[in-house]
Amino acid sequence: MAFAGKVVVLGGDFRHILPVIPMGSRQDIVQASINSSYLWDHCSVFNLTRNMRLASSDISEDNSEVNEFAKWLIQIGDGFTGDSTDGESKVLIPDDMLINDTEDGFTELVHFVYPNIVSNLNHTDYFKKRSILAPTLEVVNEVNNSIMSRLPGEQKVYLSSDSLCVEEGLPLHQICLKEGVPVMLLRNIDQSNGLCNGTKIQVRHLGNHVIEYIILTGDQTGRVVLIPCMDMIPNNDTLPFRFRSRQFPLIV
Numbered sequence: 001m002a003f004a005g006k007v008v009v010l011g012g013d014f015r016h017i018l019p020v021i022p023m024g025s026r027q028d029i030v031q032a033s034i035n036s037s038y039l040w041d042h043c044s045v046f047n048l049t050r051n052m053r054l055a056s057s058d059i060s061e062d063n064s065e066v067n068e069f070a071k072w073l074i075q076i077g078d079g080f081t082g083d084s085t086d087g088e089s090k091v092l093i094p095d096d097m098l099i100n101d102t103e104d105g106f107t108e109l110v111h112f113v114y115p116n117i118v119s120n121l122n123h124t125d126y127f128k129k130r131s132i133l134a135p136t137l138e139v140v141n142e143v144n145n146s147i148m149s150r151l152p153g154e155q156k157v158y159l160s161s162d163s164l165c166v167e168e169g170l171p172l173h174q175i176c177l178k179e180g181v182p183v184m185l186l187r188n189i190d191q192s193n194g195l196c197n198g199t200k201i202q203v204r205h206l207g208n209h210v211i212e213y214i215i216l217t218g219d220q221t222g223r224v225v226l227i228p229c230m231d232m233i234p235n236n237d238t239l240p241f242r243f244r245s246r247q248f249p250l251i252v
Contacts, residue, residue, distance in 0.1 A: 194220030
């Protein structure tokens with residue numbers, strides 16, 4: 001009997017996160033997915049009927065525009081939108097979702113998402129509903145540096161203290177922050193108090209080893225919290241080195 005007769009809940013969306021197979025091919029990754037396993041025949045699939053990422057307290061479920069956008073996202077995930085060739089698809093994005101092409105489209109994007117950012121630093125609702133998504137870490141850094149340069153105040157740089165077993169290794173990690181900057185948690189720190197992976201928070205005070213934030217999302221919105229620098233000890237046998245670092249579990 002599968003799972004020794006116990007009820008097992010497999011959460012998540014296979015279209016979002018695939019298994020990580022070091023140096024694996026596309027076929028290796030697909031074969032490692034749970035729906036390629038012999039156990040899949042013993043599973044019952046339950047589909048959610050509401051897009052929780054689009055849902056919020058001030059958006060009605062009957063909002064036709066939101067519903068149409070949710071359907072469009074599902075069609076992209078299912079591969080029903082766009083022309084597919086050799087595993088790659090070209091999707092046409094509706095004009096109302098695009099910013100007109102200009103000489104400095106990146107600046108236009110920042111102004112579009114964060115208009116009058118300096119005058120709204122003390123308004124928690126301003127950052128609560130605004131984010132810029134990026135495809136790579138390089139673009140994330142570019143976005144962070146651009147927004148940081150627009151904010152007043154002194155910038156504080158936090159470095160992780162790495163101790164490597166060999167001379168060659170990862171470069172020192174750093175994060176640059178200013179008071180008022182919105183950031184996002186990358187780890188579950190205290191779920192009962194709203195400090196979960198993906199929670200948006202805003203910097204209130206920068207200390208040497210502790211940073212003060214105000215929570216922007218979730219049922220703990222408005223609560224002031226202190227997050228210390230934490231030990232990070234990755235354990236990956238495929239890396240030729242081992243290291244310990246102290247860093248803040250967040251991203252700008």
